[in-house]
Amino acid sequence: MKVIAFERNLQGTGASRRLRIAGKTPGIVYGVGAEPQLIEVDHNALWHALKKEAFHSSILDLEVAGKSQQVLLRDVQYHPFRQLVLHVDFQRVDPSKKLHTKVPLHFMNQESNPAVKTGGAIISHVLAEIEIQCLPGQLPEFIEVDLAKIEAGQSLHAKDITLPAGVTLVSHVESENPVVVSAPVPAGAQAAAEGEETPAAE
Numbered sequence: 001m002k003v004i005a006f007e008r009n010l011q012g013t014g015a016s017r018r019l020r021i022a023g024k025t026p027g028i029v030y031g032v033g034a035e036p037q038l039i040e041v042d043h044n045a046l047w048h049a050l051k052k053e054a055f056h057s058s059i060l061d062l063e064v065a066g067k068s069q070q071v072l073l074r075d076v077q078y079h080p081f082r083q084l085v086l087h088v089d090f091q092r093v094d095p096s097k098k099l100h101t102k103v104p105l106h107f108m109n110q111e112s113n114p115a116v117k118t119g120g121a122i123i124s125h126v127l128a129e130i131e132i133q134c135l136p137g138q139l140p141e142f143i144e145v146d147l148a149k150i151e152a153g154q155s156l157h158a159k160d161i162t163l164p165a166g167v168t169l170v171s172h173v174e175s176e177n178p179v180v181v182s183a184p185v186p187a188g189a190q191a192a193a194e195g196e197e198t199p200a201a202e
Helices: 013-021 043-050 053-057 171-176 187-197
Strands: 002-007 024-031 034-042 060-064 067-078 085-092 099-108 129-134 143-146 155-157 179-182
Touching: 002 043, 013 024, 013 085, 024 043, 034 043, 034 060, 034 085, 043 053, 043 085, 053 099, 129 171
Parallel strands: 002 060, 024 085, 099 143
Antiparallel strands: 002 034, 024 034, 060 067, 067 085, 099 129, 155 179
């Protein structure tokens, strides 16, 4: 995805306010051993881009003054109640160095899961994204989690997810191995199932 930005010379609250009135969002680009660069981005274009999942988890081509650089979106500050982006941060990426970032999880085959269809289980998504590390060229837009075989009462943990080639969990996620999905059976459904199995006493 490509982002067009312009160099910004003035900083401070007053300058930022004037930018926003003019339909621009102030921002900054930092990292990879270069000086931080002040930028401004068209607010409406940024607002619509932020609604796309891939904008938050993909390597972006940021063009400033005719020069392109690869970046990741690192932080967005929103106005507390207005539809307004106050500030945006991008981090430059080095193609030869691994990066740490969060990617969204896409859950597959939930509707066809036997535990849901016949076992009365309710699949609960505990995590919507997961923190991984990889080289920039191997960064996936999302990671698929197959729920076809999760059984009633079971949980799926981070280390159960099949990761794309070159992608690994960051060390703290690896060690904690948090629950990603659980498939509890509600007490009512369980009691009903037990009642069907137990013949009525004469």
